[in-house]
Amino acid sequence: MQLRRRWPLILVALIVLPMLVYQIPWVKTRLEWRLDLAQVFVRSRLNPVGELPPPQIASSSPEVEVRPSATALPPSPTPLATPTPLPPNFILTPPAHETQGPNNCGPATLAMYLRYYGWGGDQYTISDEIKPISADRNVNVDELDYYIRTRAGWLSTLFRVDGSITLLKQLLAAGLPVMVEKGHIIEIDYLLNDDYWNGHYALLTGYDDASGEFIYQDSYNGPNQRMGYAELDMWWQQFNRVYTLVYTPDREADVQAILGADWDAQANRQNAMVTAQLEVESHPENAFAWFNLGMNQVYFGEFNAAAASFDQARLIGLPMRMLRYQFGPFFAYYHTNRQDDLNQLVDYALAITPNSEDVLIWRGWALHKEGNINAAIQQFRLAQEANPKSIYTGPALTSLGATP
Structure with a gap:
């Protein structure tokens, strides 16, 4: 009889207690992304999305007109200075590693970048200001740029596209880490017939010509990862070779000298246009x-x-x-x-x-x-x-x- 009287209270406890426990921050952090993953998995089985659809009425095959590069210079009677040869390898001391929380590679990578300059926060210091909900799966480059300008204004920052392997090495050899956004494969079946492709940020902290590899800090795979020059360029091309630079104001002249014409955002995009035009001519089968x-x-x-x-x-x-x-x-x-x-x-x-x-x-x-x-x-x-x-x-x- 007493059990029957208590049964409604037991039911209430069974319903309310898990809800209260879920509100504990460390419990919520560990469960939230798993529940979200489960929802994605179920939804993709009930309503499979398939491949990204072709255009409804495709335009005729575009004619590509290659424009002059913004870096083109008129002939000069003054001989240009010979560039200083890059060292065969250069490895910066990496910042303390930050393992990303769910969908948090952008804030986690930026946290490592800022930490290189003595900043004391972590990925959640950043995500609380630009993406406070962990299920938010994307942070754009301009959102990270906005955070730096409004919350770490003692540092200077810029982002550009059309980077190159040589440029990355020049920046690193000058003591400047570089953050890039690139394609990435995570072999987890989130979707039915998943292609596993995602976007991902990485912080480059060194290079080694002997092995032909960059050294980078990866919030998902761990510290001091390595990737070959050609492989990085392949994944990087998928994001228009975008890169973010964070540096102390006293290094601005150095950054400007290394970037050259690309210091100007308009000229940078003009150069990116030329690169893309040349690449569709040489590799018309390349969707990126x-x-x-x-x-x-x-x-x-x-x-x-x-x-x-x-x-x-x-x-x-x-x-x-x-x-x-x-x-x-x-x-x-x-x-x-x-x-x-x-x-x-x-x-x-x-x-x-x-x-x-x-x-x-x-x-x-x-x-x-x-x-x-x-x-x-x-x-x-x-x-x-x-x-x-x-x-x-x-x-x-x-x-x-x-x-x-």
Whole structure:
């Protein structure tokens, strides 16, 4: 009889106690990503997404016009100084390693980078300010740049594209670590028929010509990893060879001298355009070369050409998660009034990553283009829920007259 009386209390305890335990920070940290993974696994089995779809109506094969490089110099009667030869190897003392939390490679890698300069925080110091929800799977380069400028302003920073193996070695030999974003394989079956491709940050801290390898700090795989020059360039190309530099203000003249014309952001993109044009000519089967060409064309507002480049990349085939990290196709199809392609890619990207702040914003803009202002605002608010510290949702809401 007493057991019967206590049974409702036991039921309540069985329901409430796990909920209370889940709120303990270290328990939540360990369980949250596993629950999220389970949701992804189940969702992908119930609604398989397949490969990234080809364009609805592909543009005709684009003609590639190679532009002059912004680094081209007129003939000069004054002989140019011979560059100082690089040492055959150079290895910086790495900062204390930071093993990333779930979906936290950007903040973890940046934490190691800042730590190199004596900063005392960790990855959560950063993620609390730019992506406080661990299920947020992407941090863009400009979000990391924003953190440095607003929270570590005693350091200088910039990011550029179109890096090269030689440039990386020059920076390292000058005592400057470099953070890159690149493709990465994690062989875990998150999705049905998963291609395992993801984006990932790495902090380069050395190179060795004898082995032909870079030494880098990897928040997922561990400290002092090694990767061959050609292999790094292959993965790095998948992100337009973007790199971030953090340095003390007294090193600015050194950085400027090493970057040369690429110190100027416009000239840098011009050079990136030339690189992409040359690569699609020499390797027209390379989807990433076409994608990079499209990204650089978007930068210069050449949306028709960009749409054609993205069409080619899609026809060749791109990784399933490409649109989790890079959003150039949304810009191109939006500005060329290719609404069907825009909606198709937004739907696909959200099927892969339902809480993608960036893609939710693009769904909002797609709805805005169709004249559905209230629905657009609702999508912007969903993006804000996905990342309460978003640097993008406030301006989007304000532009439609809504309160951020």
